[in-house]
Amino acid sequence: MKRLSTIGIYRLALYNRCLSSLDRCDHEYVSSQELANVTGGIATQVRKDLTCYGKLGEPGKGYEIGKLKRMLINIFGKDKVRNVILVGVGNLGMALIAYKGFELQQFKIVAAFDNDMRKIGRHFDGVSINDIRDLKATIASLNAEIAIVSVSTSSAQEVINELVSAGIKSILNFAPARVSVPKEVELHNVDLSIELDKLYYLLKNSR
Amino acid sequence: MKRLSTIGIYRLALYNRCLSSLDRCDHEYVSSQELANVTGGIATQVRKDLTCYGKLGEPGKGYEIGKLKRMLINIFGKDKVRNVILVGVGNLGMALIAYKGFELQQFKIVAAFDNDMRKIGRHFDGVSINDIRDLKATIASLNAEIAIVSVSTSSAQEVINELVSAGIKSILNFAPARVSVPKEVELHNVDLSIELDKLYYLLKNSR
DNA sequence: TGGTGTGAACCGATTCACAGCA
DNA sequence: TGCTGTGAATCGGTTCACACCA
Numbered sequence: 001m002k003r004l005s006t007i008g009i010y011r012l013a014l015y016n017r018c019l020s021s022l023d024r025c026d027h028e029y030v031s032s033q034e035l036a037n038v039t040g041g042i043a044t045q046v047r048k049d050l051t052c053y054g055k056l057g058e059p060g061k062g063y064e065i066g067k068l069k070r071m072l073i074n075i076f077g078k079d080k081v082r083n084v085i086l087v088g089v090g091n092l093g094m095a096l097i098a099y100k101g102f103e104l105q106q107f108k109i110v111a112a113f114d115n116d117m118r119k120i121g122r123h124f125d126g127v128s129i130n131d132i133r134d135l136k137a138t139i140a141s142l143n144a145e146i147a148i149v150s151v152s153t154s155s156a157q158e159v160i161n162e163l164v165s166a167g168i169k170s171i172l173n174f175a176p177a178r179v180s181v182p183k184e185v186e187l188h189n190v191d192l193s194i195e196l197d198k199l200y201y202l203l204k205n206s207r
Numbered sequence: 208m209k210r211l212s213t214i215g216i217y218r219l220a221l222y223n224r225c226l227s228s229l230d231r232c233d234h235e236y237v238s239s240q241e242l243a244n245v246t247g248g249i250a251t252q253v254r255k256d257l258t259c260y261g262k263l264g265e266p267g268k269g270y271e272i273g274k275l276k277r278m279l280i281n282i283f284g285k286d287k288v289r290n291v292i293l294v295g296v297g298n299l300g301m302a303l304i305a306y307k308g309f310e311l312q313q314f315k316i317v318a319a320f321d322n323d324m325r326k327i328g329r330h331f332d333g334v335s336i337n338d339i340r341d342l343k344a345t346i347a348s349l350n351a352e353i354a355i356v357s358v359s360t361s362s363a364q365e366v367i368n369e370l371v372s373a374g375i376k377s378i379l380n381f382a383p384a385r386v387s388v389p390k391e392v393e394l395h396n397v398d399l400s401i402e403l404d405k406l407y408y409l410l411k412n413s414r
Numbered sequence: 415t416g417g418t419g420t421g422a423a424c425c426g427a428t429t430c431a432c433a434g435c436a
Numbered sequence: 437t438g439c440t441g442t443g444a445a446t447c448g449g450t451t452c453a454c455a456c457c458a
Contacts, residue, residue, distance in 0.1 A: 003412055005427075006405070013404035017383065031439065038385060043439090044429060051441060059435045059440045076404055077411030084403070091302035098298045100359070101383040101400040146406055152307070169413070170406040176224065176308040178245060186409045188402060193308040195397055196291070197220035197283055198213070199353055199377040202393045204284030205210055206376070212449075238417065250417095251451060258419060266457040267417045 002052070011049055014039050016072040019065060020104070026066030032057070078106060083144040085168075087159050088151035089114040089129050092174055096148055098125045110142055132159075136166040146170045153177040160187075211259070218256050221246050223279040226272060227311070233273030239264070285313060290351040292375075294366050295358030296321040296336050299381055303355060305332045317349055339366075343373040353377045360384040367394075 004012070018038045022030065032046040039046075050057065053071055057063045073079055086093055089112050096102075097109055113132045114120060120131045130138055138144075147168045151159050156175035163171060170186040173179060176194075181187045211219070225245045229237065239253040246253075257264065260278055264270045280286055293300055296319050303309075304316055321327060322339045329336050337345055346354075354375045358366050363382035370378060377393040380386060383401075388394045 004408075007427085009405050009408050010401060013401045013408075014385075016404070017401070018385065033439085040385070042429075045427095047440065048428080048442085055441070057440045060438050061436075062439065075411075076407045078407060082407065082410065091298075091305045095298035095302035096399070099399060101398075102403065104383070105400045105404065107400060107403050145410060146403070170410050172402055172406060176311070178221075178225070178247070184413075186406060186413070188405060190397065190399070190402055191308075192303070192306060192397070193312045193314060194217060194220045194224070195379055195395060196309065196314050196353070197223070197312065198216050198395060199379060199393060200283045200285060200289065201211075201216045201219075203289070203352060203377050204282075206391075206393070214449085240417085249451075252449095254418065255420085255450080262419070264418045266419085267415080268458075269417065 004052070008049060011039065011041065011045075012072060012075060015046070015049070016069070016076070017105075019069050019072070022065065024065060026064075026069065028065055029058070029062035030065055030068070031062035034062070081106075081108070082146055083110045083142050084108060084146045084148060085110060085139060085142065085144045086112045086127075086148040086150065087114075087132065087135070087163070088149060089116075089119055089124065090150060090152075093148075093150040094124055096150060096174075097127050109148070110144065111138055113138075135162055139163075139166040139168065144168065146172070148172045148174070150174045209259070215256060218246065218248065218252075219279060219282060222253070222256070223276070223283070224312075226276055226279070229272065231272060233271075233276065235272055236265070236269040237272055237275070238269035241269070288313075288315070289353055290317045290349050291315060291353045291355060292317060292346060292349065292351045293319045293334075293355040293357065294321075294339065294342070294370070295356060295382075296323075296326055296331065297357060297359075300355075300357040301331055303357060303381075304334050316355070317351065318345055320345075342369055346370075346373040346375065351375065353379070355379045355381070357381045 015035055032043040035046045036043045053075060056067055056071060084107055086096060086109050097112060109127055112127050112129045113135055114129055115132045119129045122129050147163045149156060149159055149171060153175050156177045157179045160171060160179050164181055164185055173187060173189050176191050222242055239250040242253045243250045260282060263274055263278060291314060293303060293316050304319060316334055319334050319336045320339045320342055321336055326336045327338045354370045356363060356366055356378060360382050363384045364386045367378060367386050367388060371388055371392055380394060380396050383398050
């Protein structure tokens with residue numbers, strides 16, 4: 001069972017989400033062609049993606065939706081609850097706490113951190129805002145493994161260092177900074193201005 | 208001059224940002240090796256990326272920073288101001304309007320739209336919030352080409368249809384929905400829950 | 415010597431073509 | 437007949453090796 005490529009994981013996640021929005025019973029079937037139509041790919045690729053976790057399609061019928069959902073939940077480890085914390089309760093941090101897309105996927109931000117005294121001790125959308133100095137202790141007590149970082153560029157590396165030493169294994173970083181982590185820690189960057197750069201490029205070099 | 212792959216554009220944008228943070232004069236030089244160190248790649252790749260727009264490195268010295276910057280600004284069409292509009296002034300929309308990373312890259316959101324009467328006519332962070340019913344007229348008068356969509360999943364397709372018919376060429380969509388656009392329109396999706404899905408996967412399948 | 419530019423080799427991912435099963 | 441699963445062919449991007457230049 002090999003580790004998938006980033007793009008492979010992405011497509012699997014996409015199938016997962018499309019299944020949820022398919023208004024069909026769990027015991028009904030969906031074909032690779034249909035899944036391809038919804039995700040903008042081709043049927044062969046969908047099949048290749050799905051078969052690397054064992055054969056679960058039925059020739060002539062397709063994939064049983066319930067079975068497929070269970071497989072995907074298992075692949076992503078969503079059967080187990082994982083606590084997510086967030087550092088940096090600015091505009092973006094608040095938006096992420098309140099983000100509706102997370103609820104649908106059973107993600108739960110269990111605590112937030114900031115260094116602004118006016119925010120510490122308060123709640124936002126049901127999530128308590130803690131003193132960043134309590135990061136390590138709180139992470140330990142919550143047994144959190146995933147952190148979302150939405151602090152300023154200048155403090156990103158420092159915050160991430162603390163997260164790593166507190167035992168965080170995976171980090172989703174929104175600060176537009178190149179930060180480094182030990183290789184056993186997973187770091188994903190979401191860089192909004194680079195996304196806009198891409199659009200600029202495509203506009204300038206449009207077909 | 209061929210169109211680059213998505214990942215190629217991404218790296219170019221990354222080089223661009225790293226140059227800004229390099230505290231060195233524009234007339235000094237940077238080597239491909241150095242650029243690779245900062246961006247986490249290898250020197251050969253940096254050179255391959257840069258040479259597809261003509262030779263501008265100098266053997267034995269490297270790339271003149273000012274020249275490289277100008278080339279990148281040109282590649283991304285940032286020499287020309289492009290007006291960006293935003294639809295959906297919820298938590299995420301507000302965070303995007305206030306996002307500091309955009310300023311650094313000369314991106315400017317010139318108008319926002321919403322359908323909430325309590326928001327329409329007000330300003331947020333210097334950006335006026337307009338009635339979504341005025342979308343077409345306002346886009347035309349501002350000559351906007353890029354739109355950021357941060358509306359709910361259920362209204363994403365409808366809003367995007369309107370944007371397309373109003374002449375928008377590039378869309379950055381934050382709604383976790385698969386939406387379709389005519390093929391001449393560029394659509395990029397930023398899907399936050401899929402980013403978390405990836406972290407879940409990596410955590411479950413860690414090395 | 416220290417760097418760039420680039421053809422060639424490599425590698426992984428995508429697509430094709432088709433065997434096989436209900 | 438309709439759809440899956442998969443080896444083979446293909447494609448494109450990455451890396452290597454080295455020619456070349458200041």
